[in-house]
Amino acid sequence: MEDLKCKATFVVLLQLWAFTLGQVRGENASVIYATQHQIAILDTAQSKVTVLQNKLNSVQALAVDYEGRRMFWTESGGTVQSAVFMAKFDVAMATKKTVAMFGLKNPSGLAFDPRQKNLYISDSALPAILACRTQAPPLTPSSARGPAFGPVPNQSASSVGGVFDLSMDFVCVDVYNAPILQRPMDLALDHTNGYLYWIDLGQTPQIVRGQADGIIDGQLSGRGFKSQKPSALVSTRLMRPCSLSLDIPSQTLFWLDSGLDVIESIGLDGRNRKVIHSTENQRPSALVVVGDRILWAIGRPPSIRQTDLQRNGVEVRKVHGLEDDVTAMAALQQSIDTVPRSNACLSKPCTRLCLLGHNGSSVCACPDGHILSDRNGKCTPNNDAPILYAAYKDEILALSLARYGTLSPHTVRTSEMRNVYALEHLPVSGGILFTSFEARQGGLGKSTIYRLSGSPNTNGPWRSTVLVDGAGTVDCLVVDELGRLIYWVNRQKEIIEVASIDGQFRSRLMAEDIKKPYAIALDTAMGVLYVSEMTGQATIESCHGDGSLCLTLVSSGLVRPNALVAMGVDLYWTDSGSGDVSSVDIYTLKVTQHAIGRHLPHSLAVSDTVLLWTELQQHPQHEKEDEEDVEDGIIFYVDLYVEGHPTGLKMPEPTKIRTGRKGTPSIVVASSRHRDLVSEHAIFNNCTVNNGGCDQLCLPGPHTVTCLCSDGFLLLPDQASCQREDGACPDFRCHDHSKCLSDGQVCDFRVDCDDGSDEMHCPEMSCDTNEFQCPSGACIPLYYLCDLEQDCEGGKDEEEQVCREAGLGESCDTEDWQCTSGMECVHRAFRCDGDQDCHDGSDELHCDRQYNVCIGHFAVTAIRIAMTAAMNYIVRGEIR
Structure with missing residues (x-):
């Protein structure tokens, strides 16, 4: 029996070896190709095609991570933002994820480093060549001691001296840029020797070689060009070169020239340039080398052709016919190392990005907004990268606007964030101001201006401090940190109010x-x-x-x-x-x-x-x-x-x-x-020094200042000093004489007088077309309607009739069940399953309790798992 097991295992190993050898030779080659709007995989042995992605926009380049079962591609042109995407290639129609978008203009070429899992991107419009980390670096002894890559996405961000440390899912750095580059297009990477090749369609078309780590005279070229340029491997007899493909075993670089209608090659030492095949009048568009074979796409007629390199391209045959022109091709095969080398990055504790260079070297690199702080490869945040803050209803998101990459939001929440509306940044101290509106019993509400700050401990909590209470209906909020002032528009009163930045003084402008x-x-x-x-x-x-x-x-x-x-x-x-x-x-x-x-x-x-x-x-x-x-x-x-x-x-x-x-x-x-x-x-x-000579509020002008006194104080004849009023009540006194209020406290939807007289006989509040008016008169944004949270007193904004009149009721699919509120849909399988899925709990009402909830829930889960497994099996069977 043991002998039979050994023989069976040996047979399987032989089959795997034969399959791998066939891939290396190109006999069992699979190729991924792209048209303008579709990506597909072609089994060249059977001429069988499986569509992987469709409904895309102007795909220009492809790259493959064979071990990770991932493919990368670019989309650009038209009215869609240029971006680089990623998806699994062993599952048809797999979910695609954005690798890089922000900062890109026209991504033109891609190349993947299988050892370090970095993706190189050329952008012809910037111009630049970027390197992006597509997965977290492997743990090293130094990085294994604690988190090295910044906050986990979707967790609260931390602050170091008012600067957020915002790591992105895909960290990108510029490896080469102008003046080295003019119009970089296609890329090819020799990961065994640490060289990067690219086509530059500048004034003179060239095929250029440079170190993959971007090192020039000891510095990253993207961070400071010194003197030396990467060398041109090919600079003559080129018209419109495109589609680079590198054959590592033979140390040969291939390309096609759509202007000269030829497929050419050259040794990586710059010798032995030759024409492989003439494609006259066929409109060649893309090529790829797979083992001993070269495949290319032509437009007349649309098809993919191949030839055997060992026969010098004499015999050419059609592999597959096409309906659309091919824009890019990539080989689906295991990467080959002609000279096994150790990964220098494994012993280098780079916290963000490690680039492999020539002769086994490596270098740590940091994205925009970070600096390489020490020789241990640690990137620390600096003040360079802009940060976008976005205030939603009960949270504030922070997104790093670093030069390149994806935008991963980090959430900041405090208990005071309720109906956050206006937002402002303190540029010197790094804090954030925000307004929050709180509905109150009795038909009135409360608007408050808060200052948001973080703990000096990078893992500590955020906290909100009240600056101005009862600020009215705040439409707009700005800050003068030099003069230590806060301005805001109180739309209900149709006035501009001003307060000291610590909230101590407040007055009307x-x-x-x-x-x-x-x-x-x-x-x-x-x-x-x-x-x-x-x-x-x-x-x-x-x-x-x-x-x-x-x-x-x-x-x-x-x-x-x-x-x-x-x-x-x-x-x-x-x-x-x-x-x-x-x-x-x-x-x-x-x-x-x-x-x-x-x-x-x-x-x-x-x-x-x-x-x-x-x-x-x-x-x-x-x-x-x-x-x-x-x-x-x-x-x-x-x-x-x-x-x-x-x-x-x-x-x-x-x-x-x-x-x-x-x-x-x-x-x-x-x-x-x-x-x-x-x-x-x-x-x-003019208010920065000594508060402009003012006792309380100093309002600057281009050449002078104006002093104001807080409510309850009088400005003395010297136009600078303030004196408390004795018995005077210039703005509003409660009818029962219990209090003296400022004008800003009257008709602000908050009762301040004991008899409520400050909220009587108020002018009717008019709301904008993009707002909803609560019964109290308060205005809330339309997008607060029917969001399953009560913002008006009594919940008027969540009433079924209001939602239906606003056209916000949910329309459910046939397989879904509508909650009683009319605002939600849940799958029928979740009806009476023991879990409350509707906010109003209606999916668990009027249920037959003899129904076995656990078994039913397990059955639904089992069906989903079985369907997913079957689909994966079918797709993988087609591919393999």
């Missing part, structure tokens, strides 16, 4: 020129307050910090400018009436349109190189495609500059950042540029 403010922004260095004024024809005004001496910047083309951001000499705004996202030069008054929103632009933020905004759908009933953009918490952005020109000269298609949250967030960006513009060491305004 007495501005005669501002009648109906809607949005505000600050130039803290100049002491200028920008205001969108909604009295009559909408305008955007430039005023002194105290709201006086206003000048009109923009007076035409405005409907409802609802968000303002000042950055340098430019003032940006969104218009929820027209959908425009625009800017104006405050000196020349030239207006530039950057984008047109699909819905209602809601919030705006400006980074160093991109303009970001959110949108709110005006009508709850809309098409499904639009609903995704609203319900999924989409953040849009465009590059501020395209090919060296402002985006107004070339209107780009906005890119979407999906956060996986519902609702429309308020956003703000914290960046080094903001910090440089507002630095205590570089810039001062």
Whole structure:
């Protein structure tokens, strides 16, 4: 019996060896190829095709991780944001994941390092060649002692001196860029020798070789070019070279030239260049070398051809006919090391990215926003990478806007985050301000301005501190950290209020020129307050910090400018009436349109190189495609500059950042540029030193200051000192004479007087078209409706009739069961299974309790497992 087992095992090993040898020789070759909109796998032995992905957008390049059963591809062009994606290749229609999107313009080539699992990406428009980590580095003795790669995604982020350490799923660094590169296209990687090859279609087409780690004279070229350039392997007799393919055993590089209609090769030592095959008038588009065979795609007629390299390409045969032109090809075979080498990165404790170089060398690299702090390969966060903060209903997300990579949100939550609306960043100290609205019994509510800060301990909790209580209906919030002031628009009162940054003093901005403010922004260095004024024809005004001496910047083309951001000499705004996202030069008054929103632009933020905004759908009933953009918490952005020109000269298609949250967030960006513009060491305004000579509130202007006193105090004749009023009550006294209140505490939906007189006879509150009015008069965003959380007193916003009138009731599929609330659908298999799946628990009501819940639940799970296993078996059977 043991002999039979040994013989059987030996036979299996022989079969595996024969199969592997056949793959090396190309006899059992499988090739992955892409057309513009589809990726498929071709079994060349049987001429059998299995579609792996479809409905794609302009695929240009492919790469394969054979051991990890993964494939990578690029999509770009049209109205879709350029990106690199990844999916399993042994499962048809596997879920695809974004490897890199942010910062890419036109990804043109891919190459995979099988030893270190790094993906190289060329971008012809940047121009740059990037290296991206596609999985966490292997644990080394030093890194095994604790977490080395930053916070775990979807966990609370930590702060070090006000700077977030935000690791991305796929960490990317630039290995080569300009002036070394002009227009890099296809890539090929010799992982055994540590060399990277690429086609550069600059002024003179070339095939270039450089070290895979980007080292030039001891430095990463992407981090500081010194003198030496990578060498050109081929620089003559090239017209339109494309589709590099490297055969490691023979140390030969292959390519096709669609301009010369030839397939050529050259030794990696730069010798023995020769023509393999002429493809005259056939429109060759892609090639790949698999063992002893070379396969290529042609467009006339669309097909894949192959030849045996040992016969010098004499015999050519058609492998498979096609309907569409092939854009990229990749071999599906085990990588081959001609000279076995140890992985130098395994002994190097790089916390972010390790790049293998020539002759077994390696180097640690850090993404944008981090610096290599020591020789042990540790990357520590610095202040360079901008951070985008997005405030949703009960949480704030932080996303690193590093130069390249994916955007992985990290969540910050505190117990005070309830109906978070306005958001602002403190550029000097690194804190965050946010407003929170809390519904209260008796039909009234409470708005509060908080300061968010983190513990000095990187693993410690976040905390919220109350700065201003009873702030009214806060529409917009800005901060002057130089003058230590907070400004906000109280839309209910139609006034601008100001408070000290510690919340100790608070007053109303007495501005005669501002009648109906809607949005505000600050130039803290100049002491200028920008205001969108909604009295009559909408305008955007430039005023002194105290709201006086206003000048009109923009007076035409405005409907409802609802968000303002000042950055340098430019003032940006969104218009929820027209959908425009625009800017104006405050000196020349030239207006530039950057984008047109699909819905209602809601919030705006400006980074160093991109303009970001959110949108709110005006009508709850809309098409499904639009609903995704609203319900999924989409953040849009465009590059501020395209090919060296402002985006107004070339209107780009906005890119979407999906956060996986519902609702429309308020956003703000914290960046080094903001910090440089507002630095205590570089810039001062007139209130920075000694509070401008003011006792309490100092409001800066371009050349002077205005002092204000808090409610309950009088400004003395010296226009600087404040004195407490004796018995005077300038704003409002309760009818029972119990209290003296500030104007901001009256009609703010919060009872402050014992007799409630501060909330009597209040003017009727009017809500915007993108808001819902509660019975108390309070306005809440439309996206708060029917979200299974009560925001109005008594839960009016969650009533079934309100939801149906708003068109927000759930429409269930035939296999689903609708909850009694009408707002949720659950699968029928989850009905009466012992678990409450509907928020109202209706899926577990009126059940037959003789039904065996456990067995039923197990049966559903078993069916799912069986179906998944069967599908995988079928797909793998087709592939293999």
